[in-house]
Amino acid sequence: MTQFAVGESDFLLDGRPFRILSGALHYFRVHPDSWADRIEKARLMGLNTIETYLPWNAHSPQPGTFDTSGMLNLERFLREVAAAGLYAIVRPGPYICAEWDNGGLPAWLFREPGLGVRRYEPRFMAAVSEYLSEVLRIVAPLQVSSGGPVLLVQVENEYGAFGDDQTYLKAVAELIRGAGITVPLVTVDQPVDAMLAAGGLDGVLRTGSFGSRVAERLETLRRHQPSGPLMCMEFWDGWFDHWGGPHHTTSVAEAAAELDALLAAGASVNIYMLHGGTNFGLTSGANDKGVYRPTVTSYDYDAPLDEAGHPTLKYHAFREVISRYATVPDEVPASGAPAPETSAALGSPVRLLAEPWGVWSEQVGMPTLDELDARLALFRTEVAAEGAVLLSVGEVRDRAYVFLDGAPVGVLDRERHDRALMLPHGGHLQILVEDQGRVNYGQRIGEPKGLIGGVQLDGADLTDWSACPINLDAVPGLWNNLDAVPGLWNDIPTATRPPGTPIRGSQTTGGDAATATPAAPVPGVGPTAWRALFEVAEPADHFLSTVAWGKGFAWVNGFNLGRYWRRGPQQTLYVPGPLLRPGTNELVVLELDVMLDPVVHFVAGPSLGPLEL
Template identity: 40%
Template sequence: MTTFTIQDDFILDGQPVKLISGALHYFRIVPEYWQDRLEKLKNMGCNCVETYIPWNYHEPKKGQFDFTGRKDVARFVRLAQALGLWVILRPTPYICAEWEFGGLPAWLLADDSMRVRSTYQPYLDAVDAYYAELFQVIRPLFFTHGGPVLMCQIENEYGSFGNDKNYLKAVKRLMEKHGCDIPMFTSDGGWREVLDAGTLLHEGVLPTANFGSRTDEQIGALRQFMHDNQIQGPLMCMEFWIGWFNNWGSPLKTRDAHEAAGELEAMLKQGSVNIYMFHGGTNPEFYNGCSYHNGMDPQITSYDYAAPLTEWGTEADKYAAFREVIAKFHAFTPVPLSTPIQFQGIGELTCTNRVSLFNTLSSLTQPIATDIPQPMEKLGQGYGYILYRAHVGKARELAKAKLADCDDRAQIFVNQKLIATQYKETMGSNIPLTLDHPSDNVIDILVENLGRINYGASLVSPHQRKGIKGGFMLDLHFHTGWQQYCLELNNVEQVDFTQDYQSGVPAFYEFVVEIDEPADMFLNLCGWGKGCAFINGENLGRFWDIGPTHYLYIPAPLFNKGKNTVILFETEGRSGSVSLDDHPFIDQPDTND
């Protein structure tokens, strides 16, 4: 039976061990490639793998839990164990991770009084119910039960959000209640203020730090903090940032491999490390998160992170540089790669069907009628789009109409003609309307959830609801009487392509392709505006012409041998070419960060 304790060092089976870990998120990789990515992690020299566990991914609807398929975290951990890797799990209610709402489930926001990451009892009750299910899955994976999991995290960078020690203690108690009998840790930035706020003293919880530069300074701050508070334990950088995430409309961020390798060596000389990210992968479906930098700043579908492995799993320049550094600290034996992976290009695809959203709306969803428009969460919807429809009567000119309190992106149509597109920052500006139908004019408002904020003050619940939260004003009064169509787009097989297509409005486009042997490919989308794409019903994520990426990575397991169906949902009334290629289309040149 394995033993693991935290003393002045990490002590594994009676011997000190330096944990050299890499972050690898099972939820950003197809299960068929978990083995490949873990083998490449081991071959770079790592002896451990770390992953978050996103609550909203496993409980997307309240009380509906899923730990199967791509969500089978237990299988991922067992694969790591079979390769001789140790595992660090971060089953915290909040994860950040540039993931939608930082991993918190959207349905929490149906509660008007919800206060996340706090001692608000309904929030803690929800965490309790989640942990009751989650720990049944992960507890058998702990080293105390013969598994490879050495440590679990309590919360995540809480010192960058709050300083409520009672909340941190409550999360710790819930983890213990549901069977966490292994060492626990916190992780915060590498400076005194956040370490003071985010750690638990005298509770047997190891503090760790997150940073990616100025290693001596930031690990020194952690060392001093531990000394001042008489905390016994090794130094560890739990997130050693070797790249960065990317946002729509900004150049790709990169980092020099040799500079990053130098910082890694400095860290390994002083303690243990978790490389964030070893392999970033892809933000699937609508799970990309959002930053807030003087406005909404949603993250892109790719989570490449300028990591040692690219989004599609090939070695980048940091891989060899890091392997050379790690080899200075311990010997390791590479394992053969067991998963054949090939890249293939087919070329341009021909559109076989197309239909406007307005004409297939009834095949996708049924309206919910309310007097006052409701946000997504009040209607039981978490992600995607929502369309609000109202009949506003006879023909007339209105000098002003406006949306009041709406998130995140709204397109306003009058009689199915686009009048305006507004974002969170421009909501409330006046929109002149010409209602030109003699008797019955229809306003449609298509609102997109671009991704809930995953970090900072705007994480607080009231800011996070999506859709119309105030109302739509005609002149100086709120209009009442709305039909709301929830469009999570988890049923694109129901799009009715027998209906009519009209240009200039949101629409679905279908492409059919025959494939003899599935291989990894890139769906390149030159000329398209904004939307999302599906392969055989699987949501690949978002695309947007503002870049920096203009592709969606499709791993081979998502293709069928034979017939495959690609569906695009595009909201801007634009279309271009679609091709399946063996390389991605990315804005160049890159810029260093």
């Protein structure tokens, strides 16, 4: 039976010194059929361990649920790590940051007034206990002492940057131990005295998170931990991007030199990230340090393996550095080939404002998105006014598209601290509200989304609203159900409809309804759903160009690729090859703004944006 322990100066594997050479690879950011490829490339780079966070909110989107299907199949992932001959580090949180929506904390936690997260609060601890028992039930049988790959389990995550509740930290550690975890536990904090003091636990190995000034960082870590192995649990080799900012990269030579310094000091390392992957769907987080900045869909991170898993110059540089301290396999992974290039027309547009799918409810006052359990929702009311009136909101979280009598009036954006705009007259008011990603770091974690503090018209509260949460999961199947939703096809030209679709709501006086002429649509104006079919000879990774589109979401064969936005920096969406099938495939786009060119273009490679603005 294999034993792993924390020694006086080294990690000990069956009593012998063992240096952890790890790379971060988040199973929930990579298609399951690509896990083995990424893990093998980690091995070929000279790594002996794979690290992953565990996202509570993805596994438990609703209270009482725990999903381990598809991209959330943690057991399959850990077994694939073991099959490659590597070890694993598991970081279950409950908070993970990770530029992930809400830092991994489920939004439903915050619906209970007064519930205190990341501290010793009974209701929060009860939820944490339930989560850890579920997820560690998978991890416990896969520890090294049971023949599995798991060497270490982390307690919380960079807690010293958030709080100093030692009772809470100890309770989390006890829950982990109580769930059958016997391997060593660790904490991680930035190597700052106050953070290491507040985020560490006596008897639990402290590790650091940093990407530069290695000697100084290790010295600080050692002051707080006179004995035990030194480890950088997050060796930052790149960075993430925000919408509207530049694409971040780091110098290959400088990153390799810092890695060399770390290994020369005898420390263990977890490279963050080995392979970043993608924030598919609505999983990307945000930061708010006075200005709200949502994170982009790509989590390329300028990592050694790019978003599609191809080795980069940084991969080869890191491999050479590692070879100075450990045996590296002779085989070198091949460089990636260009992706297939093809185009297809987007057709069958369905305007959301015409008659959105979903259930309307009457509301007294403006409900939050959390109260509707929605990430996108449409609100409507009637405004009685002869002339121009001021529409104002307490706070916008995060983006509100305002329409009057079906025509766009303006956008209120949280990043710009927008709170008001002028309506030219009264009429039928519609507001589409979008959650662009929950804050994942700092004190604004868990805040409600939507139009906060009410909506006023010339200072008087607007209280009579109808609300319709938009089920984004239903968008790809919209064209299969349109006949059951009267009015959805009313403004769609016959030529763009799927074959055999009847025309509903047409003004005819008898005869074949298919000969009726519907009203003309408003071309390209969102929110509008679009659909295209495209052909694939053999499944392979693709890159969807979004340069000519506005802002929205895209699905391939029902899978949500994530958000796009013309402001960049990201201008492509990554399409994993395993999502595609030989022959005909379907792309669906929900455009919230204006689509300049309703054409699909797949391009040869990623376009993640300029390095400077």
